[in-house]
Amino acid sequence: MYTTQMDAARKGIITDEMRTVARKEGVSAEKIRELVACGRVVIPANRNHKGLDPAGIGEGLRTKINVNIGISRDCRNFDIELEKARTAIDLKTDSIMDLSSYGKTHEFRKKLIEMSPVMIGTVPVYDVTGFYNKELDKISADEFFNVVEQHAKDGVDFMTVHAGINRETARRFKQNQRLTNIVSRGGALLFAWMELTGRENPFYEQFDRLLEICEKYDVTISLGDALRPGSINDSTDAAQIHELIVLGELTRRAWERNVQVMIEGPGHMAMNEIAPNVVLEKRLCHGAPFYVLGPLVTDIAPGYDHITAAIGGAIAASCGADFLCYVTPAEHLRLPDINDMKEGIIAARIAAHAADIAKGISGAREWDYKMSEARRNLDWNCMFELALDPEKPRRYRENSIPENDDTCTMCGNMCAVKNMNRILKGENIDIL
Structure with a gap:
């Protein structure tokens, strides 16, 4: 018996999920097992996500892309968001994150998981205030964890948890002034909760409790970068690097419990800083898969940020990043519609494929050669x-x-x- 994909891999067991990933990637199942065992590849596969067609993320594998959808206070139409999900699957996204933050989030999440063959991710902290209908400072640590467990029970394959922003990281942020402060929604919520309550981030303070939930359902933790830069002015600063060090420490603790881990990376960054940031993540976080938003390489192109992100994503992935979160033309402006989403997906897939050519991923160049022949x-x-x-x-x-x-x-x-x-x-x- 095994509890998680990592637990199985370390016991020498090749799971059905590992075999599926090996077939898709054109490598041996034993190679996938070895990479999962050491944490360099993750297979997000909650045992309650019954219709999942598993995929691997990490070293030596095809660069994957993620699409964000979800209901909000201003845009709460289930049908529109589920249609986006179907379109994203048709356009060959590898993952969908449900970023719902208002209304019947549980009902929407269940529908999404039931209809999706691709992995599903969430950010539970987005769901807390709506779930309990409470202001942020009235929410308890137990209530944060109750929502995490509900997401896991529903079948979510990976969760973004901002466990690296603790009181010490927050102190460094306050001592090192930024142009755009904290732009991570989850990071800002937890920073505000700590400031309002005077307490430590519960996800950091009770990290073992989080691991217990993830181990129980085999949920992959995507350790969120609460202090990711929101402008090229703020990239690679003391707060971002301090948080990355903390995430590396948490990664080792998760692996001790056989919980799979991804690390989330910077949002806005000049091109010349991207390669060093990938090296830092891989070094400080022990080779764990790297999941990046963009990076957006310039801040002057609202309406075209799918392009600025694709430039940064191609560079990051060619240097070793493993997973690209798409960015749409609507970034910073509105909830994307289905056309925005399509443009974002295509831009991200171009970036991922361009990087796979540079990384020597099996079959990447051959696709281009066939096009040239045609x-x-x-x-x-x-x-x-x-x-x-x-x-x-x-x-x-x-x-x-x-x-x-x-x-x-x-x-x-x-x-x-x-x-x-x-x-x-x-x-x-x-x-x-």
């Missing part, structure tokens, strides 16, 4: 089938039909590909 052959249908998003290039082609089928309306008979194919065959070309 382009050389001017095989438009094959190009569409290979495209990451087949619908958009097909629509572009249909909206601007060329005179000759073997060209496009940009180059026409001056098409370099067409003319090179003919010249190399010894044929004549007809430009005019």
Whole structure:
């Protein structure tokens, strides 16, 4: 018998989930077992998530992406958010995080888990005030943990828990002034709770209690970066690094209980700081998988932050980050609609795939080679089938039909590909 995927791996047991991940990644099941055993790969798979098609996150595996959805006070339509989830699954997201913070969150979460074959994550602290209908300073430590256990019981595969922002980390934050303070929603809530109550963060103070819940249901902990930078001015500062050190210590404690761990990473950061931050995380957190939001490499592009995030995500993943949280054009502006979500997914998948090419992930380059062959052959249908998003290039082609089928309306008979194919065959070309 085993309690978690890590427990099984350390006992030499190859689980069905490990076999599934091995098949998807094109590596041996024994290799997956070894990586799970040492914490460098996680397989978030709550035993109560019955319809899950497991995936692995971590060293040597394809870079995964996450999509955020959820109901809020201003946007509480279940049907819209569930439609987003279905669309995200169709667009091949690897994970969905339910960030619901208002209303019938339990009902929504249950529906989402029942219909989703991809892993589901949550941030339980978002749910606490609505669950108890209490102001933040009236919530007890027990009530925080009750919500965590409810999420675990419902079948959530991984949870973001901001256990690294303790009173000492908060002191360092206050002593080192930032331009944008704390931008993590969960981090800000727990910082405010500590300030209002004068007490220690319950997730840090009673970390063993959290581990007990995660071990019971095999929930992967995603240790949240409460002090992630919210602007390029604030990146890699004393508070961020101090929290990362704490997260490394908590990682070892979790592994002692056979609880799987991911580490969440910075949000806004200049490009030249990304690679050193990945090295720091891998070093200080003992090779645990790294889950990053972006990073957004500039702060001046509201409405286009899916692009700023994709640039940072590609760099981070090429340097060793394992999991990218998508960012949409609506970031910082509103709850994304389904079109925003699609743009965010495609941008994140491009970033992940570009990084996989650089990391030498099996099959990544071959996909590109097949596309290049289709382009050389001017095989438009094959190009569409290979495209990451087949619908958009097909629509572009249909909206601007060329005179000759073997060209496009940009180059026409001056098409370099067409003319090179003919010249190399010894044929004549007809430009005019």
